[in-house]
Amino acid sequence: MGWFGKKNSAVAEPVAEDDGHVLALFKKYDKDGNGTIESGELLQALAEMKLPAYHAEEIFDTIDTNHDGKIDLKEFTTYVTAKELLLRETFDKFDVSKTGKINSSDMFHVLEDMHLHPTSQDIKKLVEIFDDDHSGEITWDEFRDHLLLLNPADFSKIADEWLHYSGEHGATGGGTMKATGANWHPAAAGGIGAAISRTCVAPLERLRMQMIADGAKFGGSNMALIRHVIKTEGIGGGWRGNGVNMVRILPQNAVAFGAKGPIKKAVEEQFGKGVFSTIAGSSLAGMVCISSVYPLDLARGRITTSPGVYKGLGDALVRISKEEGVGALYKGISHANIWAIPYYAATFCSYDAAKKFYIEGYLGEGEEKRTVGPGVGLVLGMVGGCCGTVAGFPFESARRKMQLQGVGGRPAMYKGLFDCIGGVVRTEGIGGLFGGVSANIAKMAPASAITFSCYESILKALTETF
Structure with a gap:
């Protein structure tokens, strides 16, 4: 287990959530609008999130419960409901300052606790990746939307991939932080x-x-x-x-x-x-x-x-x-x-x-x-x-x-x-x-x-x- 708790291999029954938000997310990933999310669309979503394609297999195994090679709205809703509960707990842990938003200092504390050695540029780059509205802080909606499709054992793995992606694509300060958590x-x-x-x-x-x-x-x-x-x-x-x-x-x-x-x-x-x-x-x-x-x-x-x-x-x-x-x-x-x-x-x-x-x-x-x-x-x-x-x-x-x-x-x-x-x-x-x-x-x-x-x-x- 890492910051995300146990692997979400079994999903819970959906409960009353913001159906409009779930539907909007589903349509965002359903690029061709045919009512299902297919492998190509998922790969495109991962690319937009600046993450490697190998995550697609784990995501499909988790969400596609009937194993028909595509994700329908019911499967997606069930997955989102369970995952949002887990991500909410994670967001609260990241929100060290208890302001309802994650700032640079919060991100530093979290990465230090994971036995990472973040530089100021590492922190800046990670916040920028999440911070869609360029406010300098990460809101719950931003945090959830960026991590909804991911189920890592440790946030450090995803953070390192984001930074390496940034470095490979010419952004400043990316790709230098690695976990010292090898025990x-x-x-x-x-x-x-x-x-x-x-x-x-x-x-x-x-x-x-x-x-x-x-x-x-x-x-x-x-x-x-x-x-x-x-x-x-x-x-x-x-x-x-x-x-x-x-x-x-x-x-x-x-x-x-x-x-x-x-x-x-x-x-x-x-x-x-x-x-x-x-x-x-x-x-x-x-x-x-x-x-x-x-x-x-x-x-x-x-x-x-x-x-x-x-x-x-x-x-x-x-x-x-x-x-x-x-x-x-x-x-x-x-x-x-x-x-x-x-x-x-x-x-x-x-x-x-x-x-x-x-x-x-x-x-x-x-x-x-x-x-x-x-x-x-x-x-x-x-x-x-x-x-x-x-x-x-x-x-x-x-x-x-x-x-x-x-x-x-x-x-x-x-x-x-x-x-x-x-x-x-x-x-x-x-x-x-x-x-x-x-x-x-x-x-x-x-x-x-x-x-x-x-x-x-x-x-x-x-x-x-x-």
Whole structure:
């Protein structure tokens, strides 16, 4: 199913509708006026609608219920009655602004929700195709008449065909928009983008993790920790644990970026569009991704902050299972999910809001195409990363302390997440919850900037290639 719901293979009994309108539509398609719509007339109608001829077979299969190779007025009326009900629901979904008409902003929102990357020219061209009276908005009658004969699984397919037709026939700005909805595209782009970014900022990640675990040991000084790492491990110590991190970060972000769209869509179908749905969808996607790779995250944290305790990822996973039980691989997972709620909600929501502000602000600006390129992606990603860090860091700090206590000679001091938060506040003050926050911001700002910038570029490349 797409925006049009289930395929209309079975039609309903006709109900009282605007018979004059139905008859006018029938006469419009019945070019020779013989009382039936035949294949040639349908092909001509599709050409006028700037759509390829292959749609004719599906249309005939749906409307020609007695399979005599022609469509009479009764068959057409029955089809129109059922289809108008379905199209009305679709029109209401497109009418995001709830004005009774679909404007450029509404069209942008819809295409974004379908995981498309529309440019200002894409939006302009689609509105022009529907907008018969040149008012700049799409009325219900215009929407219905242009889509009445179509039964696509997803509007994105029809939109792309319209734009390609426009491009082939010399119109400006057509044929560039493609769906990124091949389910693996966002996941692959998110995973690869995160792997690239985390390798670039690995020394900052090492600094962040070590300060969370042992900040008091170094007097809260980032420079003291850096000097210690270089002295005892050399420059390469900054990348200690990065290989393990790649094993974790690639699938984690692949799940996060891949799950965000479908989860958000499912939430919106239940509760409608709005801030709540955006926050809920982002938070749930974060919880799914954290839970799916949690043992790798736990092992990576121990390897990074306790040099020499484990030989590698496999050794860490095996020894933790043997010495502490398999359940220890999920030690602190509830804490991780508590952290994931504010972190992913703030990260994705702020990024999406900034991206929407950037793109939507340029709709209709001359002939320029406004897309999220690498440079813009860096800025927007930095916004998302900083917001997520600030929102989630107290929980991140507490969960890491819980995860790493009792390892590498560290005492086991806390019974749970909130006991840890309370204990840190009592002994170190509120600032103790933010031990390493400067390193975390210094790391997450460029890391998120690189991640989202790479994500947009890789997603575009995958879309255009596959």
